[in-house]
Amino acid sequence: MHKRSIEFQVVRPRRLYEQVADHVRELVLDGTFPPGSALPPERELAEIIGVSRPSIREALIALEVMGLVESRQGGGNYVRADAGGLRMIPLSKGRDLGPGPIEQFEARRTIELTCAKLAAQRATPEDVLDLEQCLVRMKDLVARDVSPAAEHRCFHMTLANISQNQIFASAVAELWRVRDGKLWDTLRQKVDNKESWQLGIKFRAQLIHAIRNGNPAAAVAIMSDHFDRIGELYFGLAPQSDKTSREE
Structure with missing residues (x-):
């Protein structure tokens, strides 16, 4: 009788800022926020997604690190113009940026x-x-x-x-x-x-x-x-x- 080896993969809990970042990513993918467009102000984006403004800020920082969003001098966050060509993996399944x-x-x-x-x-x-x-x-x-x-x-x-x-x-x-x-x-x-x-x-x-x-x-x-x-x-x-x- 052969014993079958089973590989276990530890799945860590999804952090809130990762969930919010993935939500924004999905809005980019479905065309709500197309490449090159300005994102709504943090307060408005928080109301759209239903989370606190600080959670939005954390998520936007993560998306900036991942190369999807850019913060421009003079204020405002924008979807990068080349976002359409980026391989947009869900944040929680890609690079682990650690606790928020x-x-x-x-x-x-x-x-x-x-x-x-x-x-x-x-x-x-x-x-x-x-x-x-x-x-x-x-x-x-x-x-x-x-x-x-x-x-x-x-x-x-x-x-x-x-x-x-x-x-x-x-x-x-x-x-x-x-x-x-x-x-x-x-x-x-x-x-x-x-x-x-x-x-x-x-x-x-x-x-x-x-x-x-x-x-x-x-x-x-x-x-x-x-x-x-x-x-x-x-x-x-x-x-x-x-x-x-x-x-x-």
Whole structure:
């Protein structure tokens, strides 16, 4: 009696942004949005498909990475003129772009607020000096009109390590690793500029001040404000901060 070998294929759940992206892809294929045409504004497209505006933004970023959609200077998203000749495989069956940026953002916000609180409770003078040196390097890069992206990561990783919680530190490291993927890279190009860098420097200086003074409530409030700004800038998300909780 021969045993027949059976191959199992693991099927991962379809992410929401993949489902939305595939829906837009189908609208291109059926001629609703032909090659070269402008897509409706995000708010209108969200109403057409029946999802939130941030989910539309994630899907459009994915379609831009896949080469179906292009974002033009001056605003607006367009179906690429050569879309008719592209091999448009459903996103969930083709290249895996990983968890959506909003999912990653939500995880980072939750973990890094706790890291900020613990850092303010546990930081040594040497830890504060490490953060200050990172900030000095960031200021130098921005003064030379060079993106401080590498120092952004260094600052957040240093903060996570100061929390003295290895699980949080490992999670932050992984979240920043996936942040180097194509989805975030495409998204970052749309909003990364000197003004944003300066705001990032201001946030870090305030956070260092709270940590140096051993003020966990202020550290959490400052970090929360930072994530509010990033969430609105990148995804149009409403602020979540409770301003009354801050203690200076």
